[in-house]
Every structure is written in structure tokens, then in C-alpha cells.
Amino acid sequence: MLAVDLLLALAALATAGQCLLLPGLFRAVANLMAFGLVMALIWVRLEAPDVALAEAAIGAGITGALLLTALGQLPASRRSIQPTRDRPLRQLIPITALVLLMAGVLWATVLALPKPGLVEEVAAVLPESGAEHAVTAILLNLRGIDTLLEIAVMLCAVAAIWSLQQAIPPPALGDHYPGLPTLARWLHPLFLLMFSYFLWQGAHAPGGAFPAGAVLGAGGVLLLLTGSIAWMHQRDFNLLLRWLLTAGLLLFLANALGGLLMTGTLYGLPPQLAGYFIMAIEVATALSIALMLMAFYLFGRPGAQR
Amino acid sequence: MTHLFSNIALTTETLFALVASLLVALALVSVFTARHLIRRLLALNILSSAVFLLLVLIARTADGTDPVPHALVLTGIVVSVSTTAVVLALYLRRYRMKPPC
Amino acid sequence: MRELLGAGFILLGIPFFIASTVGLLRFPDVYTRLHALTKADNIGLGLICLGLAVQASSVAVALKIALIWGLILLASSTGATLIATSAIRHGPAPLRRNDDDTHAGR
Numbered sequence: 001m002l003a004v005d006l007l008l009a010l011a012a013l014a015t016a017g018q019c020l021l022l023p024g025l026f027r028a029v030a031n032l033m034a035f036g037l038v039m040a041l042i043w044v045r046l047e048a049p050d051v052a053l054a055e056a057a058i059g060a061g062i063t064g065a066l067l068l069t070a071l072g073q074l075p076a077s078r079r080s081i082q083p084t085r086d087r088p089l090r091q092l093i094p095i096t097a098l099v100l101l102m103a104g105v106l107w108a109t110v111l112a113l114p115k116p117g118l119v120e121e122v123a124a125v126l127p128e129s130g131a132e133h134a135v136t137a138i139l140l141n142l143r144g145i146d147t148l149l150e151i152a153v154m155l156c157a158v159a160a161i162w163s164l165q166q167a168i169p170p171p172a173l174g175d176h177y178p179g180l181p182t183l184a185r186w187l188h189p190l191f192l193l194m195f196s197y198f199l200w201q202g203a204h205a206p207g208g209a210f211p212a213g214a215v216l217g218a219g220g221v222l223l224l225l226t227g228s229i230a231w232m233h234q235r236d237f238n239l240l241l242r243w244l245l246t247a248g249l250l251l252f253l254a255n256a257l258g259g260l261l262m263t264g265t266l267y268g269l270p271p272q273l274a275g276y277f278i279m280a281i282e283v284a285t286a287l288s289i290a291l292m293l294m295a296f297y298l299f300g301r302p303g304a305q306r
Numbered sequence: 307m308t309h310l311f312s313n314i315a316l317t318t319e320t321l322f323a324l325v326a327s328l329l330v331a332l333a334l335v336s337v338f339t340a341r342h343l344i345r346r347l348l349a350l351n352i353l354s355s356a357v358f359l360l361l362v363l364i365a366r367t368a369d370g371t372d373p374v375p376h377a378l379v380l381t382g383i384v385v386s387v388s389t390t391a392v393v394l395a396l397y398l399r400r401y402r403m404k405p406p407c
Numbered sequence: 408m409r410e411l412l413g414a415g416f417i418l419l420g421i422p423f424f425i426a427s428t429v430g431l432l433r434f435p436d437v438y439t440r441l442h443a444l445t446k447a448d449n450i451g452l453g454l455i456c457l458g459l460a461v462q463a464s465s466v467a468v469a470l471k472i473a474l475i476w477g478l479i480l481l482a483s484s485t486g487a488t489l490i491a492t493s494a495i496r497h498g499p500a501p502l503r504r505n506d507d508d509t510h511a512g513r
């Protein structure tokens with residue numbers, strides 16, 4: 001298996017190096033997407049399937065779509081950085097030495113770190129958390145307050161983007177590229193199926209709200225790209241869209257307050273009802289993650305166009 | 307320095323720890339030396355991926371896989387795509403106000 | 408027996424990947440490179456998926472592998488069409504037989 005590890009390690013270093021060092025922004029973004037895919041394989045190899053699912057949908061899919069759309073807004077002269085004059089050798093040597101020195105120190109430190117781990121502690125409280133899969137139990141019950149704040153961070157990001165500028169009008173790609181809308185239409189049932197499957201599976205196996213939300217968000221970005229979700233851009237649906245975006249956070253807050261009323265601590269879910277609470281939060285988290293990923297993709301406030 | 311590395315066997319953990327360290331160093335240097343702002347954003351993305359890799363490696367303890375860092379990394383991936391989106395929107399806005407940037 | 412059959416299919420698939428990688432690196436322009444690349448997806452990956460499906464432990468796993476192949480076919484054919492359309496609209500024209508090989512290495 002070490003051969004596979006070596007291949008993955010070389011692929012990760014090669015794609016990251018090409019992304020950061022070679023001239024040309026488009027090439028850099030393409031390399032970043034390849035890097036995301038390699039990272040997803042590395043997560044599988046390191047036995048982190050939840051992370052692999054989220055990384056494949058977000059790191060390789062949505063980040064790349066965001067970057068490519070932003071590049072498409074720039075004129076061609078800004079898109080391709082002119083290859084700067086070759087750096088003289090005396091600049092290159094200290095930079096390489098610095099990279100190697102930092103990497104060496106970091107490597108030695110990481111290898112010397114103690115690995116305490118919370119394996120037993122988590123396993124001890126797992127039966128009363130309402131989920132059998134430890135990662136889901138941590139995300140939605142044990143450290144649910146972190147996930148609540150994370151949804152709040154996403155909402156803040158959407159608010160920041162919408163306050164900056166008006167949305168980029170939807171690209172009518174279907175006119176020139178007829179294959180794309182067909183692909184999006186054919187794939188959409190599959191995206192929905194994967195979403196429900198991950199949600200249902202999350203309580204007892206890898207899956208859950210984050211991969212489900214990421215997969216549905218990636219499918220939604222594909223539909224936005226083909227102009228199939230026109231309502232997100234229309235003024236009439238603006239209010240509805242705002243309510244939908246906040247709904248996940250509101251439901252989360254309601255759960256936290258419900259926990260406060262029933263057990264006396266904020267977000268303290270009563271063990272006998274924890275399964276239902278987790279189901280409700282899981283659906284809300286997944287849907288709001290998907291919707292907010294799509295809202296990022298608008299790059300601004302929708303609904304202002306005539 | 308050499309005695310630190312003298313008794314390291316090449317295993318999955320040590321190999322990916324080395325990869326993560328190299329990625330952190332490369333990305334950190336690029337964040338400060340890259341000329342184009344979007345290139346710095348790419349470097350930040352790679353930096354966060356490398357940190358996630360370190361976290362997942364620390365999660366592999368002797369008595370099983372610790373799920374807490376996995377949950378942290380899942381949250382981190384979503385927060386990092388939020389940061390990317392905000393930075394891109396800021397960049398486009400800045401570009402429209404005053405093109406050469 | 409099944410393992411031997413699976414290994415045979417996978418061995419048959421590998422040359423397609425090697426050939427298409429060589430084509431990707433050596434062919435002169437976008438269109439010919441796409442031609443090389445899609446061969447790996449269609450036949451090479453198809454043979455490898457077939458080899459894996461023959462060895463699979465249950466029918467459900469074999470069907471999942473077949474689904475993966477179908478999805479990649481769908482995505483790669485659409486992607487190839489998109490790249491080719493975009494290259495026709497904005498990029499260089501396809502090379503003719505008598506053209507100089509000016510695009511090589513681009």
C-alpha cells in the first residue's frame with residue numbers, strides 16, 4: 001500500500017506546485033481542482049470517508065466553479081498572468097531553502113506531537129447522543145454549538161457578498177452549448193438521490209449533513225450554470241430566498257433553545273429525544289449548506305436586474 | 307537536527323506528515339510572494355488543505371480513529387469555501403471600481 | 408477463475424490509458440488531444456470497470472461499478488463536447504494536413 005501512498009503524495013505535491021509556481025491563472029485553477037481530487041483520494045486512504053465526500057464535492061467542484069466564474073469576469077489580459085521574467089537564481093535559492101527549512105521543522109514537530117485522542121470519551125457518550133456514527137454525533141449533538149456557529153459564518157459570508165455588488169447575470173450557456181442543460185437535467189435526479197441517501201445514512205455510517213449538503217449544492221451550481229434556476233435571480237422571489245437562507249440557522253437556534261428549556265443547558269439535547277432532534281437539525285443543516293453554496297455562486301445580490 | 311529524524315520509519319503517517327509540511331511551507335511562502343491576488347487565494351486554499359491533512363493525521367491514534375478532528379475538518383472545508391467566495395466577490399468589486407489590481 | 412478473468416480485462420484496459428496519455432502529451436492541438444483523451448474514458452475505463460465488476464462480491468457492487476462507468480461516460484462526453492465547442496468559438500482553428508505544426512507544445 002505504500003506504493004499507492006507514494007503516488008498520492010507525489011500527485012498532491014505536483015499539482016500544488018504547478019498551481020502555485022507556473023504562470024497562467026487558468027492553469028493554476030485547473031491544477032487546484034486536480035489537487036482537490038487528489039486530496040479526496042488521500043482522505044479515503046486515511047480512513048476519513050466523510051471528509052472525502054465533502055472534499056470531492058466542495059474542494060474539487062464548487063471552489064473550482066467559483067474561481068472559474070470569477071476568472072470569466074476578468075478581461076483576458078488579467079486572466080493569464082504574463083510569465084514574469086525569470087527570477088534570478090540568487091532569489092530562488094533562499095526561497096527554496098526557506099520552504100525546506102519550514103517543512104523540516106514542521107515535520108519534526110508533528111511527528112513529536114503526543115496523540116491524546118478522545119476515542120474512548122466519544123464512544124462512552126455515543127449511545128445517548130442519538131446517532132450511531134461518531135462524526136455525525138459530534139457535529140450535530142456533542143459539539144452542535146460549533147456547527148451552529150459555522151452555519152452563522154456561512155450566512156455572514158452570504159450577507160457580505162450580497163452587500164458588495166449586484167449578482168452576475170446568469171450565463172445563458174445553453175444557447176451555445178446544448179449538451180450542458182441536458183446533462184444537468186439527467187444528473188439532477190441522481191443528485192437528489194445521493195442527497196437523501198447521505199442524509200438517511202448519516203445517523204449510522206459515513207455521510208450526513210455536510211456531504212449531503214455539499215453534493216446538493218454542487219448539483220445546484222450545475223443547474224445555476226445552465227440557467228435552469230431562474231427564480232433565484234428574480235426580484236419577486238428575493239424575500240423567499242432570504243427566508244430560506246436563514247431558515248437553517250433559525251431551526252438550529254430553535255433546537256438549541258428547546259434543549260435549554262428541556263435540560264437547562266443551551267443545546268443540551270435530552271437523550272431520549274436526541275434522535276429526532278438530530279434528524280431535524282441534519283435536514284436543516286444540509287439544505288441550508290446547499291442553498292448557501294448556491295448563493296455564493298451568484299457573486300452578489302440577486303433580483304436587482306430589470 | 308539529524309538525531310530528530312534518525313529513527314523515522316517510512317509509514318503512511320510519516321509520509322503524509324511530510325507532504326503536509328511541504329505543502330504548508332510552499333503555500334505560506336506563496337501567500338507572501340505571489341503577485342496576483344487570486345494566486346494568493348489559491349495558496350490560502352492549499353494551506354488550509356494541508357492543515358486539514360495534519361489534523362486528520364493527528365486523529366489516527368493507537369486506539370482507533372478519533373472522530374473529533376474529522377468533524378473539525380468537515381466544518382473547516384465549508385468555512386474555507388465561504389472565505390474563498392467572499393474574497394472572490396471582494397476582488398471582483400475592487401476590480402470594477404479600479405481595474406488594475 | 409473470476410479473478411483471472413477480471414485481471415485479464417484490467418490488463419486489456421491499461422494500454423488504452425497509456426496510449427491516451429501519450430496522445431495527450433504529444434498531439435498537436437486541442438481537438439486531437441480530446442480525441443486521445445476520450446478513448447481512455449470510454450474503452451480503457453470500461454474494460455477496467457468490467458474487470459472490477461467481474462471480481463465484485465455481489466451484484467449490487469457490480470451494478471454500482473457499472474453506474475460509475477455510465478456517469479463518467481456521460482460527464483466526459485459532455486465535457487469533451489463543451490471543450491471542443493468552446494475551442495471552435497474562441498480558440499485556434501483545427502490544424503489542417505498541410506499546416507505547420509505551430510501549436511505544438513502549447
